[in-house]
Amino acid sequence: MMMGSVLAAVFRRDWTMMKRYIVNSVSSLVSIYMIFILIFAGLQSVSGYVKTGALDGSFEGTIVGFFVWTFTIYAFSNLSWNLINEAQTGTLEQLYLAPCGFKWVGAATLMSDFVFSFIPIMLLLMAMMATTGRWLKVDLVTLIPLLFITLLGAYGVGFALGGLALVFKRIQALFQIIQFVFIGLLVIPIRVPGVKYLPLALGNDLIYRSMVDGVRLWRLPLGDILTAVAVGAAYLAAGIAVFSWCERIAKNRGLLGHY
């Protein structure tokens, strides 16, 4: 009952905020699209020479990789950015007064972010496919669960960075580093030993197989799906553990309301 009320409240808040900051919401998508155009143009000019890992020199790989990367950036940065902003505006302590506990407010925020970023990013995907002329298979029944599994690891990173933001406050430079790390995780071929145990990598590969090869969810190897779930859950748990540890430090030092 309480969680339903919290979830509904967070969804309503985020919807309101999205409408109020519509220019910012649209321009962030446009800027991501512009980056994609630059990458696409670069790939086109050197397409004969590029043979790298998961992209495998294909535009399809680039689109899938970029699509997953965009989702990932939204997933991890929203949580940690929100924490920084909330601390700055003074609302963070009020969220901490929620009787369900802040972690559940955070979880509701993640769900809301997923929903509210899904439609714009899907539109971005359409724009990318239209630009490249390569139309991928978008089977929502397969795509949504795979995206969710893939993003578990990103959420873990988001929680960890959010925790660090509670203690160290200004960690924006770390965000940029993480963005590049994520690109690396999406580009490294899954066949490299051990890579599938890194966040995003195996999930991205499964999404690639679904969108490029048209494999539906129940046709994908169960072992790979379970491994992706286990890896995602492990990184999420690790992220939550880091968050809890940082939260404890922040409460000990009285840093929750500071910026």
Added chain:
Amino acid sequence: MLMLASSIDVWKRCLVGRPDSREGDAAATILFGGARRLSTLDTALQVQSLTKVFRDRGGVTVRAVDGVCFDVKRGEVLGLLGPNGAGKTTSIKCILGLMRPDSGRIALLGQDIQAAYPRILGKMSAVLEGSRNLYWRMSVWENVVFFAALHGVRSREDREYFGHLLKLFALEDKRHTEVRKLSQGMKQKASVVCALARRTPLVFLDEPTLGLDVETSLELRSVLKQLARDEERTFVVSSHDMDVIQDVCGRVVIMSSGRVVVDDKVSHLMSLFRTKAYRIGLRGPAPQGLKERLAQEFASVQVTDGDADSRVKVSLSEDGDIYRLMDILRGADAIIDEITHEEVDLEKVYLEIVREERARS
């Protein structure tokens, strides 16, 4: 000054000497150390031996809150006073679970806060930094509904109550206005509404009148008094604004250097500090021999002589002294222009206590 200083001694003696006064016993225990036992029957909040120590990287420690004990009765409006750095906000944040205390026990409505955290937060709400508690891009109504929903408050009846609160705080017309477009006073009031809308039995208001103009401050006070009376909610109000505390609170806890130095009813505190100090204005210069005659009778008398008028300032200790004073003035053929009785207010009491405490420590 002297009179107030001596009042402190009287007040301390009174605290120790009142055998049947619970407040006095509590305050005396706090002032002079030792443990005390609290009744949970009518108590909303109990804070026992709360301690919070901050340590910096150099190993220097600051005891921000040092063995603080106080309790708040159900339906009571308690004022939490103290100079900057006294430990008021730290104590409140420890109670709310926003800071982790080093030691101590906090119970809300008989429940141990640490054991029942975070569920226990359903019984508390707070305004911590005034208008910084709100989403400025959302309207007043959206803020109220959002924060109340976090507490599971969202029924139709609740919404009617939100409307009632907005009306009470004269924010009805601004219901759909984004918070960023409101004046400072309105933002502050909207923060208070958001805290009250959660319908919690205990509400903390940390500096609720900070930055408010006189009119808005008066408005806020009157509404708080009305809410405390009508809804029987418990309020803990921390403020530097003595008028607010004197007007709204029945009891005050005064903190200094992380410790509770006073825990008493406002009315009792005021009566302890009330003096029988009079200022008498005389027409023309003081008659010859008056100064000496008064000095023989009243030790604390001060006579300021002038060509056009003169003033007598005297502190009387017994009820009959005023008649003796009048007899002496009549006997000296002094013409009285005016008599004023020096009033004591909470601000004077507070300043005196804090200064005394500083000097003592």
